[in-house]
Amino acid sequence: MITLRQVEYKYQEGTPMETEALHKVSLEIRDGEFIGLIGHTGSGKSTLIQHLNGLVRATGGDILYNGESIYREGFSMKELRSRVGLVFQYPEHQLFEVDVFTDVCFGPKNQGLSKEEIEKRAREALSLVGIGENYYKKSPFELSGGEKRRVAIAGVLAMEPEVLILDEPTAGLDPRGRDEILGQLARLHRERGMTVILVSHSMEDVAKYVDRIMVMNHGCLVFDDTPRVVFGHYKELEEMGLAAPQVTYIAHALAEAGFPVRTDVITVEEAEEAILCTLNMDGVGRMEKADGEGR
């Protein structure tokens, strides 16, 4: 569990150039959550996630990891970083080893594990992201964009973190590549109970996968709730340069045009169901049944 208490961060504190990147952010990340973090570029979300594993030190407030302040004297930042894994944007840019397997071993090696354990973890991490053994001896630079991305994510997974934070893991990937990575993350969360924090610009993706959304704007945490509640504030989100998923707008447009439908839908499936429900009540149901039998 990670707790933030009134965390503040100022760039170049004490100089005339001082700018506030985080303003009194308080929040709690509980074990096993799947959280989406959204906000436009420069809203402070990247700064926020770098605080969670101690890469950036808060200029005010406190951060607790399992109840213990990470700024307490003697607290091991190295230990924290292996428990809170952080995958940066375009993580493939950090690959450097001669082959895929050795690169993934880099993290566990830094943790000071035995050779067997290192290799066991690397294998497991690679299989979690769907990279097969035939890739182990390839140079990371020979792979396609999506494969590189997955190897880089495996590099962090191999450290077996309790919390996994990803900064826009799907940036620049094609739709299938995007779905593959998000699907693997969802599985990690479901099957291993890993806490996942996903930073994303895609409201559609966030709506589909996470169970809690945090919204950052000008360094402040402005919303922190379930996707349904957060996207209900779509007008406020728009003022921050964000939006709700397209289906939410469709539902609102339908309701306004006199087509009675639930307006709190956030995924395509929900919208489909809601629209069918309205039509069925009107008697379209008969047609649908007939159609179903005909098939």
Next chain:
Amino acid sequence: MMRDITLGQYYPVQSPVHKLDPRTKLFGTLVLIVALFVADNVYCYGAAALFLFGIIAASKVPVGHIVKGLKPVLFLLVFSAAFNLFLTPGEELVHFWIFTITKEGLVRAGMMAVRLTFLVMGTSLLTFTTTPNQLTDGLERSLRFLNVVHVPVHEIAMIMSIALRFIPILVEETDKIMKAQMARGADFETGGLIKKAKAMIPLLVPLFISAFRRASDLALAMEARCYHGGEGRTKMKPLKYRTADRLAYLILLAFPTGVVLLRVLL
């Protein structure tokens, strides 16, 4: 850490010095360097100080900002002053253990320190008041005569200006890769020299790869925009001398003449 280096960063204010033609400023810097090496008595240094601080005042760059730029060369400054202080033979002033300080040594150390300080301040003033692009333009024009002996002046100038454009991008990238590797447990701070050098590999390899990727992207982008060397190229901002430049040249000629006179007469 790397953002603290003020040496060479353009200081954006409006001033008569900023508006001068880069060639005038290059020539001025050259004059200052030569004058400082010719100078050998207090009067010459007085004249140099007058000249330098006059320009600094006209440039509107705060003196404090320029002094900050001295930090990276502080070691060199102290070292060369100490060298002169202890190793100049002459009339003995103080003696302890193996060190002897002489009167001549004291004077020479003082002069050396002033000379180096003025030198660094003068050259950094050039970069404070001239954008990298103007500077390369100025160099390209001033050194054009080297084309005769087949020095690719235009290409060198282009390389310089591109390097300057990419420095901030690469600094940011270094910071990012460093953080990414620290997130994977890399340790850049502790350990001996060898361990530290080894720890740089995960930083340097990605950095080089990224620099090469950027270079090849950039080459492609330049080619796509019809770049084909300096031949037949026109300038959006051609260099032109104005009245202020002519005036500056007069001052620039008067100053070394004065220094030489002071040296000969006194």
Next chain:
Amino acid sequence: MGIIKAKNLIYNYIKRDEEEKVEEVNEAVKDVSLDIEAGQFVAVLGHNGSGKSTLAKHMNALLLPSEGTVWIGGMDTKDDDSLLEVRRTAGMVFQNPDNQIIASVVEEDVGFGPENMGVPTDEIWRRVDECLKAVGMTAYRRSSPDRLSGGQKQRVAIAGVMAMEPKCIVLDEPTAMLDPNGRREVIRTVRELNKKKGITVILITHYMEEVIHADRIYVMDEGEIAMEGTPEEIFGRVDELKALRLDVPQVTELAHGLRKKGVPLSPCILDVEELVGELVGIRKQRTAQ
């Protein structure tokens, strides 16, 4: 002949070993033929590695065909003498905004192309003023590119290409590295240039919502053109697109799902108003019965 024409274009990436022997031949583009009319807005879709970027680089003579021919404004790109002419007919904008801005000041970067072409100084200034205005970046003309957002940098890059006064502009995944606001900015700018100035646009992307206004769409897969048509024709084939690792906007997907469940909607719906209009209509009919 259209402004851009390719006939039986093949491009092979050849990997050689140390002794210059051919080790591997990778067919990036296989037998592509297309003909693009001046003034059109054409989109090329395809997943990563489908060959769309390789195809794009042929439109600016950055790559030359292994086999077949590409003509730009009637000029064969293989003809050495017309190289510069080809490049100023079809300008190119690339993916990474940082790696295509050459100068340290916005206006100087926009002037870079004309400088290379030997345009007189006064004319360069006129073009720079006009192009910065066209992409809405005049206020930033003296800024350093490092201080701009990704979307702004791409607009500067577009202005830099426009200053060469091309007939046609090829954008190779210009939005892949941008956030949604930056993406909208860039697409809006490109559409305006197409409409107001009549510039032919070839937009290469894998974001579907960017191409719904295109005149014509080509979908690439495995180096070939797998689908071709108007947005309505292409987006009606949701299942095929998904098989090509692509996606459709949520509104199209929703309409497609509803149709499958027997709601009598038109085969291809691209925007929200269209769907809302049809659903309201269907409901009126049902309740009237």
